Amino acid sequence: MEEKSGFLQKLRRLSPLSLPLCFLSFVFLDFSFRYFYRFVGGTSVLSYKPMLFTAGWALLLTGLLGLLPRLARRIAMMLLILLFSVLTLVHCAMFNIFGNFFTFSDTNFAGDGARFFSWSYLNFRKALLLCIVLAVLMMAFAAFLVPPKPESRKKRIISKSAAGAAALLSLVPILCMHFSLQPKSDTMWWGNTYDPNAETEIYSEFTNTNRCVMLTGLYQYTFRNFTVSFGIGQSHQGADKLDAYYESREVSPDNGKTGLFKDKNLLMVMLESADTWLLTEDYMPNLYALQQKSINFANHYTPLYLSAGTFNTEIVSLTGLIPAVSGLPSRAYSTNSFPLSLPNLFRDAGYTVNSFHSASPAIYSRGSIHTNLGFEAYHSYVDMGMDDYMLDSQLIRAYDQMTSGNKFYSYLITYSGHGPYTEEMRNISDPHYEAAKAEVAKSGVTGSAENMEEYTLAVAHAMETDEYIGELVDKLTGDGHMEDTVLVFYADHYGKYMSDDAFLKQVKGVGENKNELYRTPFFLYSADQKPETVEKYTSSVDIVPTLVNLFGLDADRRYYVGDDIFGDRGGAVLMPNYAWFDENVYYSDAYQGEMTEAMQERTADFRERVNASWDTLKSDYFATWKGDETKGRKK
Incomplete structure (x- = not known):
């Protein structure tokens, strides 16, 4: 001692x-x-x-x-x-x-x-x-x-x-x-x-x-x-400066596809983790068959502005605005005004508008956010009569709710593609595991035992979603709605639940340019339209202005971040941190090449758009939106 x-x-x-x-x-x-x-x-x-x-x-x-x-x-x-x-x-x-x-x-x-x-x-x-x-x-x-x-x-x-x-x-x-x-x-x-x-x-x-x-x-x-x-000591552009910006912004004029789908129904489906390497004829034959008959946007990208990837794309594809990465509490989406959101616009046009997702309305506050965006109601797995909220095949039970009304706009988010691709979600993968294993064996994909098991489970998850797509098409065809309904499909994000990033890049065919990870499916089907491949570079922010144009909705497209894909503007992917790229160049804050005048103008334009979107959200700009034409506002 x-x-x-x-x-x-x-x-x-x-x-x-x-x-x-x-x-x-x-x-x-x-x-x-x-x-x-x-x-x-x-x-x-x-x-x-x-x-x-x-x-x-x-x-x-x-x-x-x-x-x-x-x-x-x-x-x-x-x-x-x-x-x-x-x-x-x-x-x-x-x-x-x-x-x-x-x-x-x-x-x-x-x-x-x-x-x-x-x-x-x-x-x-x-x-x-x-x-x-x-x-x-x-x-x-x-x-x-x-x-x-x-x-x-x-x-x-x-x-x-x-x-x-x-x-x-x-x-x-x-x-x-x-x-x-x-x-x-x-x-x-x-x-x-x-x-x-x-x-x-x-x-x-x-x-x-x-x-x-x-x-x-x-x-x-x-x-x-x-x-x-948390916006401590931060400020944002006031309404007057935002007025001036929106007044000066130029967008594409009407074009040959303006009003193409006017008064048609719309079923808009955001697919959980349906990456390009999963949307194949072998893994998702029903969705693949639709894609082959659709207007397909071959160079579409879904950047993640927030770590909450699904919520991020959800907000972008419903409002046309980019979620603010700072200074905006999540409750703002439940309280701010969104008169130009798709649900509000379709509702104003006389549509029945509802949203459907199996998850609880408490997750991401969807219950309050969706009604605030203009949906009549948010329907969870309880409302849809599902026994297991993870199984997309059970979404078909809400078919009558999704297609109710003389004209309907129904927004649907799938779930079964969600990770992790492990034993934790065997209830999703088990019904399809043997089929997935057989298809993967024929695919030629190779990797470690752990990676291949995870890959096989991911395929099984995708097959569960595809089963629902097949049932949906059968139902729409049976009651004649395939003729008067437009189907829009897009992914919420790339397959980020694969734990080995290098293996993910391998199966997706991504080289040193990591931005290729963000390339995801986006296509729209209408029975009266011939298949078409659009090579133009697009991203999530372009979805809303494009649909506004196609359905002839009464909205001023200057207030959206993106561009109508069929117009004469756009053609670049907006990324976080003011980065962007197209088929020729990738620009970011680490860009070392020569900045041409055109690149400088494009960079300044995109920067203005992003800042205006953030300030619009932070200031609840549309709360004072009164239809004053002298200020460039359109009711």
């Missing part, structure tokens, strides 16, 4: 190292995280910017901890290092799944996403895990070394003053770097040319999570992203 006591006494002599070790543990955690993800973004791991931010925050946190009493300091030290360690793991998990680090905007949909969590999505680097453990142990030792309360009042004052001075000193590098990365006022206007490599623009908008993490480090990113994501 005396030897043990003597050893502890010797360790106690190291108590002056407590706060320096605390400082180093914060620095070490950040540096380890950025080192293992140094391939992300365009900032070197040794760049002075993140290092100054991190040093400043480590000093600030250490100084504030030094002001606390002994026990509170120990507890706070461990809580902080554990908080940032967990946050680091969350960043890693999000990057593994979505290719982007975590943003607090994702918390708006965290509860819904957690329902579909699978351990198979987590694949952390062992070396990084070891570094995180070392950082925690370093902090634990620093907490152990917290010195006892100084006996004299003078020493206590000196100790607290030193900690306070360190905290104040830490603000110098943090604020200096913050203000140096803020763009000048004359570069913050929509009409100016956007410099793709300007760190000031990246930092100001804070929409490119990957570059921002590497540019600012873990702690400044956390603080800055929190304030931006």
Whole structure:
């Protein structure tokens, strides 16, 4: 016991190292995280910017901890290092799944996403895990070394003053770097040319999570992203400036397909995870047969503006607006005004409008959001009489509800394509597993045993969705609705539930250009239209203005982000962070090629569209939409 006591006494002599070790543990955690993800973004791991931010925050946190009493300091030290360690793991998990680090905007949909969590999505680097453990142990030792309360009042004052001075000193590098990365006022206007490599623009908008993490480090990113994501201290363009922008925006005039489907019924189906490699004659023969007889958009892309991929595409394809990645709470979709949403427009045109999805109305707040968008009702699996909400084949039970009314617009979201493709969802895959296994064996696809099993299960999930499509076509044909109903099919996102990204790229035929992952099916069928392949590059934002034009709906297309596909504009895919591409060039904030005048104009135009969409949502712009023609508004 005396030897043990003597050893502890010797360790106690190291108590002056407590706060320096605390400082180093914060620095070490950040540096380890950025080192293992140094391939992300365009900032070197040794760049002075993140290092100054991190040093400043480590000093600030250490100084504030030094002001606390002994026990509170120990507890706070461990809580902080554990908080940032967990946050680091969350960043890693999000990057593994979505290719982007975590943003607090994702918390708006965290509860819904957690329902579909699978351990198979987590694949952390062992070396990084070891570094995180070392950082925690370093902090634990620093907490152990917290010195006892100084006996004299003078020493206590000196100790607290030193900690306070360190905290104040830490603000110098943090604020200096913050203000140096803020763009000048004359570069913050929509009409100016956007410099793709300007760190000031990246930092100001804070929409490119990957570059921002590497540019600012873990702690400044956390603080800055929190304030931006929840709109703290943020502003948006007011109604007058949005009026001016929308007045000046030019869109395609009416064309040969304007009103082509006027007064026809519309069944609009968003397919869960129905990627291009699944929509084949062997795997989904019913859907494939429809695609071959449809107007098929061969170069259609579905970018993910939010990590909640299905919800992201749902909002885009119903409103024509891009969900704001920051500063907009999820409740806004339940309370804002959306007079130009598809449900409202079809309702105004005398249609019966309803939405159908087997999931609970509480998930993504669909119950309130869909009625706010203009649907008469949101129908879940309970309303549709389904025994198992995961089985798309049971959606046919709601056929009469979907086709009710003299004219109907029914919006349907399938479910069975959802992942993970594991034992967890055998109720979906089991009825089709043997058929899927046989078709996969003939496909020529090869991979590890784990990848091939996951691939086979994905095919089985797709077969369950395809069974419903076959039953739907039979029903529509039997009652004559195939002649007066347009069927629109599109995917909510690519097959992101495959856990091996490299294998997914292999089966999809994607090379180094990762943007090809976002290419997804989109086609529309009408019995009186000949099959047609549209090669024009399109994305989710083009769906609404195209349908508005085809059905001759009374709406001013200037208020949508995208373009009518059959018009003389568009032809490019809008991506997150103001990126875009077409058949000739891919432009992003890392673009190093020569910027032609045409590219500069296109980039400025797309940037304006995205900003206007975000500001429209943030300000609830349409709440004051009064049909004042002098302001460019059309009721």
